[in-house]
Amino acid sequence: MSQTMTPARVTPPPAPTDRRQRRRRPPHVVRRSIWTGALTAFVLVIVVYPLVWLVLGSLKTQSEFLNNPTFALPESWTNFSNYVTAVTDGNLGTYARNSVLAVFPSLAITILLGVAAGFALEVMVWKGRGTTLLLFLAGIMVPGQMILLPLFTMYFEVGITGTLWPLIITYSAIGLPLTVFMMATFFRNVPREIFEAATLDGANIFRTFFSIGLPLVRNAIFTVALVQFFFIWNDLLIALTFTNRDDLRTIQVGLLNFRGQFGQVDYGPTFAAICLNVFGTLAIYLFLNQRVMKGMTAGSVKG
Amino acid sequence: MRHVLGDKRAIALLLGPALLVYTLVMLVPVVWSFGYTFFEGNAITGFEPVGLDNFTRLLHDPDVRTATWFTVRFAVLLTLVQVIVGYLLALFYVFVLRRSSGIVRTLVFFPVVLPTVAVALLFQQLFESAPRTGPVNALLEAVGIGSVDWFASGTTAFWVIIAMETWRSMGFYAVLLYAGLVDIPEETLESARLDGASGFRLVRHIVVPLSLPVLLSAVIFSINGTLKVFDSVLALTNGGPGNQTTPLTLYMYQTSFTYGEYGYGSSIALLLTMFCLVVTLVIFRSSRRDLTKA
Numbered sequence: 133m134s135q136t137m138t139p140a141r142v143t144p145p146p147a148p149t150d151r152r153q154r155r156r157r158p159p160h161v162v163r164r165s166i167w168t169g170a171l172t173a174f175v176l177v178i179v180v181y182p183l184v185w186l187v188l189g190s191l192k193t194q195s196e197f198l199n200n201p202t203f204a205l206p207e208s209w210t211n212f213s214n215y216v217t218a219v220t221d222g223n224l225g226t227y228a229r230n231s232v233l234a235v236f237p238s239l240a241i242t243i244l245l246g247v248a249a250g251f252a253l254e255v256m257v258w259k260g261r262g263t264t265l266l267l268f269l270a271g272i273m274v275p276g277q278m279i280l281l282p283l284f285t286m287y288f289e290v291g292i293t294g295t296l297w298p299l300i301i302t303y304s305a306i307g308l309p310l311t312v313f314m315m316a317t318f319f320r321n322v323p324r325e326i327f328e329a330a331t332l333d334g335a336n337i338f339r340t341f342f343s344i345g346l347p348l349v350r351n352a353i354f355t356v357a358l359v360q361f362f363f364i365w366n367d368l369l370i371a372l373t374f375t376n377r378d379d380l381r382t383i384q385v386g387l388l389n390f391r392g393q394f395g396q397v398d399y400g401p402t403f404a405a406i407c408l409n410v411f412g413t414l415a416i417y418l419f420l421n422q423r424v425m426k427g428m429t430a431g432s433v434k435g
Numbered sequence: 436m437r438h439v440l441g442d443k444r445a446i447a448l449l450l451g452p453a454l455l456v457y458t459l460v461m462l463v464p465v466v467w468s469f470g471y472t473f474f475e476g477n478a479i480t481g482f483e484p485v486g487l488d489n490f491t492r493l494l495h496d497p498d499v500r501t502a503t504w505f506t507v508r509f510a511v512l513l514t515l516v517q518v519i520v521g522y523l524l525a526l527f528y529v530f531v532l533r534r535s536s537g538i539v540r541t542l543v544f545f546p547v548v549l550p551t552v553a554v555a556l557l558f559q560q561l562f563e564s565a566p567r568t569g570p571v572n573a574l575l576e577a578v579g580i581g582s583v584d585w586f587a588s589g590t591t592a593f594w595v596i597i598a599m600e601t602w603r604s605m606g607f608y609a610v611l612l613y614a615g616l617v618d619i620p621e622e623t624l625e626s627a628r629l630d631g632a633s634g635f636r637l638v639r640h641i642v643v644p645l646s647l648p649v650l651l652s653a654v655i656f657s658i659n660g661t662l663k664v665f666d667s668v669l670a671l672t673n674g675g676p677g678n679q680t681t682p683l684t685l686y687m688y689q690t691s692f693t694y695g696e697y698g699y700g701s702s703i704a705l706l707l708t709m710f711c712l713v714v715t716l717v718i719f720r721s722s723r724r725d726l727t728k729a
Contacts, residue, residue, distance in 0.1 A: 168531050168532070171527065171531070172532065172539060175524070175527070175539065175543060176539065176542060176543075178602070179542060179543050179545070179546065179602070179606070180542065181570075182557060182558075182561055182570075182602070183557075185561070185570060186557055186560075189560070197567060198566065198567060201573065202567065202568055202569055202570050202573045203570065203573065241456075245452050245453035245456060246453060248449040248450070248452070248453060249449065249450050249452075249453035249454065251449055252445075252446050252449035252450035253450065255440065256440050256441065256442075256445070256446055256449075257440045257441045258441055258443070258446055264450070264454070267462075268457065271457065271461050271462075273659070273711050273712065273715045274461065274465060274708060274711070275662075275663045275684065275704065275707050275708060275711055276663075276665075277665075277684055277687045277688065277700075277703075277704040277707060278464070278465055278468050278704045278705070278707070278708045279460070279461055279464035279465060279468060280464075280468075280688075280691070280704075281464075281468055281471060281478075281691055281697045281700060281701055281704075282463070282464035282467035282468050282471070283460065283464050284478055285467075285478040285697075286464075288478045288479070289478075301456075301460060302460060304456060304460075305456050305457055305459070305460030305461050306460075306461070308453055308456065308457050308461075309457070309461075312453065327440065328440075331439040331440060335439075336439065336445075337439050337440065337442050337445040337449075338445065340439070341449065362548050365550070366548075366549075366550040366551055366552075366666075367666075368551065368552055368665065368666040368669065368670070369665050369666065369684075369688075372669075373688075373692070383550075384550055384551075384552045384666075387550070387552045387553060387556065388552050388669075388670055390556075399560075399567075402556065402560075403560070406553045406556050406557055409550050409552070409553040410549055410550070410553050413548045413549055413550065414545075416548070417545055417548050421541045421544070421545075422541070424544075424548060425540070425541070425544050425610050428544075428547060428548075428607060428610075429607070429610055429611045429614065432607075432611060432652075432656045
């Protein structure tokens, strides 16, 4: 992706004369690059080692955990029994399925509604659109705790507790403020003349939206969807509140209760379960990292 | 053209659904939750009006004081640490790694997308002291300091949460601030260098002042997020030992769902929302000031 090429600043060589005088790398340059290497290695070890340790741990047996030093490598590199235990006894398969069933429909709803609203708020001309945008923005600030209890009462009265619907509905709504905000920003960067030309050529507003607006912000929609995916997939608060049965739990709630189920002592399956949870996001990040980084920082108002 | 882009029916169709869902699921509950503060009870047992009792209780509850103090201390300290570590990383990317920083940036950013619960469970294991010595304690023993039972005291548990959140978010703030540093014009740096500024002095007198706006917004985003900390604390310490690492968010959750006190829970939620509102207003004011300056 083009983002990879973001021109990292080239700090010019210390001073031109410096270079010409000393052809071979002078000692202070060598020292400098050793320092750079060491510092880079230090940063990477801090970030990467815990994850490596996690994967190594998922391959160890219980006795290895208790008897071998914590830095030891696993005795067998093909011991995947922990993963089997995590998925079968730990119910991780069910939890992952619930997550998928809750996350993707809400993602689709949020994006669909949010993109249309962003278009109406930024491209179309009407009184009160500034206020409406502010109203949506205010939603970014409101902590989830403020809406939890009334929602619980509502879902209870309507009688949809005990299904995944509370999750889908809540996620769709909670994602809206950020989606609307980001989409409005993206539409703002599209030259107005394009939409005006389309209407002059006789396109009605829906044609302008579907044939002109959407294709222009297609990339942005994908970025927003990606950001929202991580927020919803990693959510704990909503999922914890509205999943009142074990077979409704999302992967995060399931993982939280995992240690309870096996007790803190059953290390192998716990490590394997954490690994499985991490791998999902890792896989996405592996392919789309530049876009994720761009999108996440663009959505940083969410904090 | 005006009537096409200003078509009322089209606006209603495009904006309507979003506004409806948003109003029903977010705006109405906010008002409703405010209404709950005058009641006691829950969805299952029913509600009883209690007037201002919840607010009186809020003022005198020592647990609220502990939770508020934790929340504020956590938000301020973590914001400082996140932004400073992120800024140091960003400086490192821009001035030391330069062109080759791409891969490092990408790797350090990675923990941002990891599920908080997974990271919290991982950190529980990293900082474990018994029955098995985790890597951190193993390192401390190797250096001769000796093992620490991190989750046994509120102070050490607090630092583990800070460490974990820093690990999780430093790559994010580094990328955010990196974008600001890259925007500093090369000519400015060059002329400062010609004037003899280099290394620390260049950063202190040229780079930091020029990146103040982006630093400020990083601080704001961070405060806004850290005030609402929930997942990490719940999964890492569950507020313990005792209630020493319980933020307002978690205290509200426990009050509402463990004890079924919706009215009091709503009052705590309201207190939290007030905090967030104040921070947001400060954001608005400061961002407006920046706009007029530009």
